[in-house]
Amino acid sequence: MVVSVTIFPFPIGFTSNLEDGYRSINLIPLKSIVFNSRQIGTAYAGDVLFMISILIKNVGGNILLFMPLGFLAPLVWSKFRQFKNSMAAGFIGSISIELLQLLEYLFGGMDRITDIDDVIFNVIGCMIGFFIYKMILRVVDTGSPLKRPKGSLTIEEIGELKGSCEKLEDVCVFICE
Structure with a gap:
C-alpha cells in the first residue's frame, strides 16, 4: 500500500519539467498546509468542502500512512521499543520516500511533489502509532490502563x-x- 501511494501513484495530468520545479519541491515546513488553508473558499470555484477534504486527505493520509510503522516495528523488533529508535525509523522511511519522489521528478517520471510537510506528518503518524503500541502494551501487561x-x-x-x-x-x- 505504501509503495502504491507514494512511489507509483496514479497521474493527475501534470507534466514534469524542470521549470516547474519550484512547485514540486517544498522545503519550508507547513508552507503547503498554510497555502492550501488560505485557498479555502476561493480555489475550485469556492468549493469549501472540497478544499477541506484535500487538506484532510493530505494531512490525515500522511499520518495514517506511518501509524502502522510506529505500532508494528516495536512489536517485531526489540530495538524499536525505544521512542527515539521508532521515530528515527519513521524519519528515515519518510525521507527515503521523499527522495525517491524527487528522483522520479528529476528523471522525467510522473510529476511528484517532494514536501517536508509529508515528512513531518509521517513522523507524527509514527509517533501516534508508537503511543498506541505503548497504551496497548500497558493494558495487556496489567489488565487495565492503570499503573502496573x-x-x-x-x-x-x-x-x-x-x-x-x-x-x-x-x-x-x-x-x-
Missing part, C-alpha cells in the same frame, strides 16, 4: 524468564506453562 501492580512481570520479563527456564526449572515451571 508492584512485583508483577511485563511481557518482556516473562519472555526472558521463559528463555532461562532450563536453568531455573523449579522456579519457572508455573510461568513457562
Whole structure:
C-alpha cells in the first residue's frame, strides 16, 4: 500500500519539467498546509468542502500512512521499543520516500511533489502509532490502563524468564506453562 501511494501513484495530468520545479519541491515546513488553508473558499470555484477534504486527505493520509510503522516495528523488533529508535525509523522511511519522489521528478517520471510537510506528518503518524503500541502494551501487561501492580512481570520479563527456564526449572515451571 505504501509503495502504491507514494512511489507509483496514479497521474493527475501534470507534466514534469524542470521549470516547474519550484512547485514540486517544498522545503519550508507547513508552507503547503498554510497555502492550501488560505485557498479555502476561493480555489475550485469556492468549493469549501472540497478544499477541506484535500487538506484532510493530505494531512490525515500522511499520518495514517506511518501509524502502522510506529505500532508494528516495536512489536517485531526489540530495538524499536525505544521512542527515539521508532521515530528515527519513521524519519528515515519518510525521507527515503521523499527522495525517491524527487528522483522520479528529476528523471522525467510522473510529476511528484517532494514536501517536508509529508515528512513531518509521517513522523507524527509514527509517533501516534508508537503511543498506541505503548497504551496497548500497558493494558495487556496489567489488565487495565492503570499503573502496573508492584512485583508483577511485563511481557518482556516473562519472555526472558521463559528463555532461562532450563536453568531455573523449579522456579519457572508455573510461568513457562
